[in-house]
Amino acid sequence: AKKSGRGVVRVFDESMDESIRFRRQIEGGLSQAIANGELRLVYQPIVAREQMEVVAFEALLRWNSPQYGQISPGLFIPIAEESNLIHELGDWVLDEALKMLAQWPGQYVSVNFSPRQFRRQNFVGHVVERVQHAGIEPGRLQIEITETAIFDNAERAADTLYRLRQMGFRIALDDFGTGYSSLYNIRKFALDCLKIDRSFIDGMGRERESAAIVHSIIHLGHALGLEVVAEGVETEAHLQALRVAGCSHYQGYYLARPLEAAVAVEIANERYME
Ligand code: C2E
Ligand code: CA
Ligand code: CA
Numbered sequence: 001a002k003k004s005g006r007g008v009v010r011v012f013d014e015s016m017d018e019s020i021r022f023r024r025q026i027e028g029g030l031s032q033a034i035a036n037g038e039l040r041l042v043y044q045p046i047v048a049r050e051q052m053e054v055v056a057f058e059a060l061l062r063w064n065s066p067q068y069g070q071i072s073p074g075l076f077i078p079i080a081e082e083s084n085l086i087h088e089l090g091d092w093v094l095d096e097a098l099k100m101l102a103q104w105p106g107q108y109v110s111v112n113f114s115p116r117q118f119r120r121q122n123f124v125g126h127v128v129e130r131v132q133h134a135g136i137e138p139g140r141l142q143i144e145i146t147e148t149a150i151f152d153n154a155e156r157a158a159d160t161l162y163r164l165r166q167m168g169f170r171i172a173l174d175d176f177g178t179g180y181s182s183l184y185n186i187r188k189f190a191l192d193c194l195k196i197d198r199s200f201i202d203g204m205g206r207e208r209e210s211a212a213i214v215h216s217i218i219h220l221g222h223a224l225g226l227e228v229v230a231e232g233v234e235t236e237a238h239l240q241a242l243r244v245a246g247c248s249h250y251q252g253y254y255l256a257r258p259l260e261a262a263v264a265v266e267i268a269n270e271r272y273m274e
């Protein structure tokens, strides 16, 4: 549009979708955010059924922008994902989570990796290098990916997951049940953990279908030797229904909100509930 002259540019600018303009502003802000110290990780407990104790944390990114205030990662991660910013951001997240792991003696910290990060050239070597540099045992890092990351190029993804697992990393499939995968075809992938998407947990009390899906994910997941984490446990009723379904691991506001790093480190080895 720019080549067509001033008039056209102005018309284009005026009609430019607010959301596109907003995206550009977010992108600009985000490119400064690391250097300006505007990012931090919070850590949401993952609680094991037996003792209701915190065995792990999921690291979740927070951005406090001087311009916009707190912006949800649900909003800015997809924008970063569409530019190369996701790599810089992802590296920051990984390094930060590894620093936390060095201070916290629990089982593992689960870190979200976007599809583009996962598909980058030499992803495995890249992660190995940072984990070794931090002096963390690979088994204490869980790599969380969604079905989108693996089903676009299933063979390559299966190979990447296999190599990560060979190196000792834990692998979790996030938002399970919302994508294309079935319990049948996840056998091809080297996994340790399934995270049941919170939409199913939320539906459990209302619809037979959601309850049936949750039950079958838990049972078949366990039969395949996987850890199964229920996400979005918001009420006592959710927790009870999941107990009945045989769920082994829970995550959600009813158990704990995401915590600041210092607080997360403090509750090391302490029983969280009961
Ligand atoms: P996710 O990976 O599915 O993370 C779980 C989201 O659910 C988090 O939102 C968490 O705060 C929220 N949550 C936890 N318990 C409950 C609950 O009981 N009820 C409800 N309604 N929500 C609950 P958050 O932190 O806003 O993150 C949103 C999404 O942004 C994440 O979804 C993930 O896809 C992405 N994300 C967050 N941090 C990172 C990161 O470091 N890297 C990448 N690539 N993505 C990230
Ligand atoms: Ca996640
Ligand atoms: Ca999830």
Ligand code: CA
Pocket: 175
């Ligand atoms: Ca999600």
